[in-house]
Ligand code: ADP
């Protein structure tokens with residue numbers, strides 16, 4: 128099947144979060160299952176720098192413009208997946224991130240940037256870009272590509288469209304003037320179109336016009352049809368429930384393999400856990416924590432924002448520290464969270480190791496070293512770190528939501544007895560909810576080393592590779608075409 132992925136992130140070329148992990152690994156998994164998958168990305172400078180050999184493949188002139196847009200071609204690193212880059216320097220060649228500058232300010236022209244990207248993707252999808260290839264299906268991801276299904280709905284003999292929701296809270300909302308300025312067809316402006324309470328909603332382009340919708344876990348697919356998780360889009364999503372499917376993300380089990388991970392110091396596996404203990408000692412040393420195998424070490428890697436329940440972690444810190452726990456924390460995000468964490472780290476240098484920033488090697492080392500992993504998210508469409516944690520024998524403590532609920536089995540008497548337990552799960556997104564789960568976890572860690580080892584091994588035995596999820600996508604692609 129010929130499939131075009133339209134995404135604004137793909138690991139290892141450009142990444143701000145899990146979207147990149149998925150769009151960097153799912154195409155490769157699909158290719159392995161003999162699908163003709165190709166990926167189109169904006170030509171951000173980071174992408175051009177990391178993509179290896181690129182050649183100028185074609186130039187396409189958009190309707191309403193006289194300036195041709197260059198399309199560069201290469202391959203996703205370590206793969207045979209063709210990669211197309213939309214090379215419009217005035218929109219994409221900037222110092223900073225894909226959505227904003229070094230200070231975290233959104234680029235003022237994000238609407239133009241992603242409308243342009245989507246328009247070029249449509250030209251490729253309609254085989255009007257000189258690539259001599261037309262996809263049968265266009266697979267779009269998050270609001271940055273939301274206009275693609277909307278624009279394609281205006282075309283005859285168009286490919287089928289699938290839109291994947293990785294995170295409903297980022298919607299690409301802009302004012303009505305922007306809609307007018309972008310020159311989008313008036314027929315798209317109504318409440319059953321791109322309009323959302325008087326604003327232009329790019330994500331609605333996907334939610335309304337795509338032939339099929341997926342999101343990244345079955346539980347999140349149900350949750351977004353409720354007021355608590357739907358951001359006002361729950362009505363629309365329940366209306367489309369027969370076209371909305373939850374498919375749990377897989378992980379790249381080459382990049383995240385504790386036995387062969389070049390970014391960690393001591394490789395290990397479920398039969399040889401000595402290496403994990405050595406990694407723990409090394410990380411304690413690296414962070415200047417007391418080197419002690421018996422102290423519970425909690426890891427956390429992620430965006431420091433409300434979604435991730437980082438405030439619940441902060442509220443529970445004094446309680447955890449009083450029980451002798453250690454923490455290895457890596458992330459960046461809202462400055463109010465960063466500064467409280469920095470204060471704590473200063474006050475408890477032998478118990479808290481903290482790095483504010485983005486650091487891939489440290490992310491792998493924390494996964495490899497910690498005993499437990501904290502993910503008390505308020506909502507979590509899928510979540511990848513709990514999957515990496517399971518693979519690395521790092522017991523996840525998670526809130527029961529989205530993909531966390533679909534991938535972690537709470538350790539109670541029954542699941543411990545039948546060997547299905549893999550972590551700790553709590554319901555209520557408040558200080559007491561998380562504390563209850565921390566109490567359960569610490570109790571097992573401190574009082575039952577054998578039980579703990581069993582729990583660690585149960586998690587390491589799980590298979591969250593793309594094998595089965597990629598297959599679900601292929602089935603859906605076929606359904607969409609039939
Ligand atoms: P989200 O996409 O909501 O941020 P996910 O759990 O799906 O959450 O994916 C986050 C990805 O980003 C993981 O691969 C994680 O390791 C990585 N990551 C997040 N923050 C950092 C950081 N500060 N340094 C390195 N990697 C990070």
Ligand code: GLC
Nearest residue numbers: 145146293343507508509510
């Ligand atoms: C989003 C979600 C995260 C998910 C990722 C990849 O960023 O927040 O839960 O794992 O997308 O699908």
